[in-house]
Amino acid sequence: MKESPNIPARRIGSSAQNLEGNRLLTPRREPAVTPPKPFHWIVFLIICCLLGFLVFKTVVHLIRTDTGKARMVHAASPVETAPVRKQTLEEVIGGSGTVEQFNTVLLTTQITARVLEVPVKIGDVVKKGDLLVRWDDRLIQATLDANRQYVETSNIKIKNQTRQVERYLALAKQNMGTPLDLEKAEIGLADAREALAKATMGLREAEIALERVRMKAPIDGIVLERLVNPDETTHTDQTVMKIGAIDSVLMAAKVTEE
Template sequence: MLRPSLLILAMCLSLAACSKGGKDGKPSDKSASANTERPLQVTAEDYVTIQNNALASGPVITGSVQPERKADLRAEVSAIVLQVLKENGEAVRKGDLLARLDDTSFRDQLASSEQAARAAQQTLDQAERQLERLKTLRASGMTSMQALEDAEIRRNNAQSELVAAKARQVAARQQLQRTEIRAPFDGIVSERKVSNGDTAQIGKEIMKVIDPASLRFQGLVSAEAVTAVKAGQSVSFRINGYEQQFIGKVRRVDPAANATTRQVEVLVDFTGKDQPRVSGLYAEGRIEAGSTEALTIISSALIRDGDKSFVWAIQGGLLKRVPVVLGERDVRRGDYAVTAGLKSGDKVIRQPISTFKDGTKVDLVASAGTAAAPSVTEPSVASASASSTGK
């Protein structure tokens, strides 16, 4: 079933076709003149009035989205990779086993150190018993002072050896634990660097783990604009791969500029509910350091022609193609500042179409919700748009 607007359009086109010609099928001069003089009906929903608005201004910031909590997990021992338990993108909990290295030699070292610690403990126990016997004999005058001192020295040496053996045991156990790569916090595996059978040298990167809930915008601003940036200022920016605009707040401005680019890093926290879940994406926006009053126009009313821009304005009851000069874009709403071509109070078609002609007569009518059905002899912006779409 046709919608009412399309049905009315079809009736308009049918009547127009019937009135184009006489009996011989040729268009008459009277009908052609009527067609050229029919005005375009425009409602309040079809145009926007140009007026002064607050235009957010501030320095441009570019950078990328990076996590605050991230860990590059590296091998602390040299061993063969036996098993990799997590893949890229998998969620992990703190303490989860991510990868396992060959621990054969480290288990042998731990067993050896444990045996050495037990032997050192037995030696100490024997030295202490010997010392106690000599103390008893010395009290009854049955042994020399030199023998007692020698027993004390052996006891002290046994104590030192036991301490060293226990230290070697602890080191061996730590080495064994380092063959298991575990997650340092709750997060996601962002990059896997090894596979089963690889040789992991000390310092070799095994995996990267990030916390997606800690993402922030790490951007750079030019040195000339850094004096206008302060902690707490709002930032509007877009991220590659996302349609919506993100809102943040400046947390910190680095006190030192980059030695190569001479730009200053600015750290921005997300303040909105929507946050990206992917790190490393490029982002660009503007820090709202201030606002100015300027004529603004919505982006949908603009038509681009190369480097030039123009709009369809209603002037003196006629539709006029007016070139405009644009200024900065508002970072919050996406509107553009108009520096030339329009003045306050001008009416501009909200969503122009390709079939508009310069000089077409325009009638401003009541809103579509309160007006009666349009006359079959007078086209409207809505019907013109539907006709253009149908083509």
């Protein structure tokens, strides 16, 4: 058998302990702390001074304006003064009452027709000229067109009858016509003129009725009553709305004798 060479045995345990000891003995490198710069200290002191000044001014203001705070620090109580002046003292007496319009207007319709539109309601403030009620104007427009045609026809009849009378007068001067024919022609002319007068009157009435299909506010005021609704048929002299003037009002107060 071969003999193994004598190799000195190493102490493993002691080596590990030496390594740990070396680690403990090795100094740690910690980050260096930068000392604050002088400029930062100056800014900090300025901010502290400003805050202290604000606190001081606040305390002084409270002492000068609040009596309770002034007593707590044994300071003089704040007093508000005013210059003396002579004036008349008025006594105000309270009382209940109602405010009423100085003037009211009742609006009545002047045509018989069906209502198409009522754009206002109770409590609305209206201006002079605002639309209040609008009626159906188709029948009135048809009557207007018919009367206009009657006027044109009557004018044509008058021209024809005038020429007829002139012709019979010329024949009468020549002793060729009869007085009866002349009389009939004159009667026809008179009838044509009467028909023209009636047609003209009917045309004018239709024009006026057409102007009344739109009821507008006569004054600036407020709608107090609305007595008509769309699709209703109104008649002549029927009250449809009440408006109160708002430029002048009356106060009906109830004041006791005490």
